[in-house]
Amino acid sequence: MLAGRTLSRVSAPSTTGTVQPVPADDGSRRPRPVVGVLAMQGDVREHLAALEAGGAEAVLVRRVEELAAVDGIVLPGGESTTMDRLLTTFGLREPLREAIAAGLPAYGSCAGMILLADRLVEAAPGQRTLGGLDVVVRRNAFGRQVDSWEEDLPMSGVEDGPVRAVFIRAPWVEEAGEGVDVLARVGSGPAAGRIVAVRQGNLMATSFHPEITGDTRVHRAFVRLVAARGGDGSPAGAQATHAS
Numbered sequence: 341m342l343a344g345r346t347l348s349r350v351s352a353p354s355t356t357g358t359v360q361p362v363p364a365d366d367g368s369r370r371p372r373p374v375v376g377v378l379a380m381q382g383d384v385r386e387h388l389a390a391l392e393a394g395g396a397e398a399v400l401v402r403r404v405e406e407l408a409a410v411d412g413i414v415l416p417g418g419e420s421t422t423m424d425r426l427l428t429t430f431g432l433r434e435p436l437r438e439a440i441a442a443g444l445p446a447y448g449s450c451a452g453m454i455l456l457a458d459r460l461v462e463a464a465p466g467q468r469t470l471g472g473l474d475v476v477v478r479r480n481a482f483g484r485q486v487d488s489w490e491e492d493l494p495m496s497g498v499e500d501g502p503v504r505a506v507f508i509r510a511p512w513v514e515e516a517g518e519g520v521d522v523l524a525r526v527g528s529g530p531a532a533g534r535i536v537a538v539r540q541g542n543l544m545a546t547s548f549h550p551e552i553t554g555d556t557r558v559h560r561a562f563v564r565l566v567a568a569r570g571g572d573g574s575p576a577g578a579q580a581t582h583a584s
C-alpha cells in the first residue's frame with residue numbers, strides 16, 4: 341500500500357524523462373505511512389495534526405473500509421465508555437479488535453490506553469475494551485485531588501529531553517505483563533512511580549496527552565513504529581485486510 345501511494349502521489353518526471361520519487365519531507369525516500377485516528381469521540385483533531393507533523397498521512401477512521409486502509413491507528417483521549425458504546429454502534433468493535441490482535445500498530449492516549457488494556461480496574465458497569473496490551477489499567481486513577489496533573493517526564497524511545505505529560509482524569513498501568521516495556525513513570529507527587537507509558541510489540545499507550553502539547557515526538561515515535569512494520573517485509577496494511 342505504501343509504495344502504491346507514493347507512486348501515484350509524489351512521482352515527478354526528472355529532466356531525463358524517467359519517473360523518480362520525490363523525497364519525503366524528512367529527506368528520506370520512504371513514503372509516509374497512513375495512520376488513522378479512531379473518530380468516534382475525543383480529541384481526534386489534535387491527534388490528526390500531531391500525526392501529520394510527526395511524518396504520517398493522517399486519516400479519520402469511522403468505518404470498516406477506512407480501517408482496512410490504514411497502516412496504524414491512534415485511539416484518542418476522550419471518554420472510554422462513550423467510545424466503547426460507539427464502537428458497537430458503528431460496527432467497528434470486532435474488526436478493530438481483530439486488526440489489533442493481528443498486529444495492526446496502535447497507539448492509545450488516555451481513554452485510548454483504556455481501550456487497549458486487557459484488564460481494567462474501576463471499569464464502568466458493562467464496559468469492554470478492545471484489548472491487546474497485557475496490562476491492568478486503572479481508570480481515573482489519579483483520583484479527585486489530582487484530577488489533572490502535569491509533569492516533565494523522561495520517556496524511553498523519545499530523544500532530546502523529557503516530554504510534557506498532561507494527565508486529565510487519567511488512567512495508569514497498575515500491573516504490566518512480562519512482555520510489556522515500561523516507557524515512563526510518574527516522577528513526583530502522590531502518584532510517583534506509577535507506570536504511565538508502555539509498549540508491547542506494535543502497541544503503545546500513554547496515560548497522558550502528547551497531542552495537546554504541540555510536542556510531536558511521541559507521535560513521531562509511533563509513526564516510526566508503523567513505518568518499521570511496513571518496511572520489515574511484512575505487508576503494510578495486510579494486517580487490516582481481514583477487516584474488510
Ligand SMILES: NC(=O)CC[C@H](N)C(=O)O
Nearest residue numbers: 417418419420450451509
Ligand atoms: N482524558 C481522558 O481520556 C480521560 C479518560 C476517561 N477518564 C475515561 O475513562 O475514558
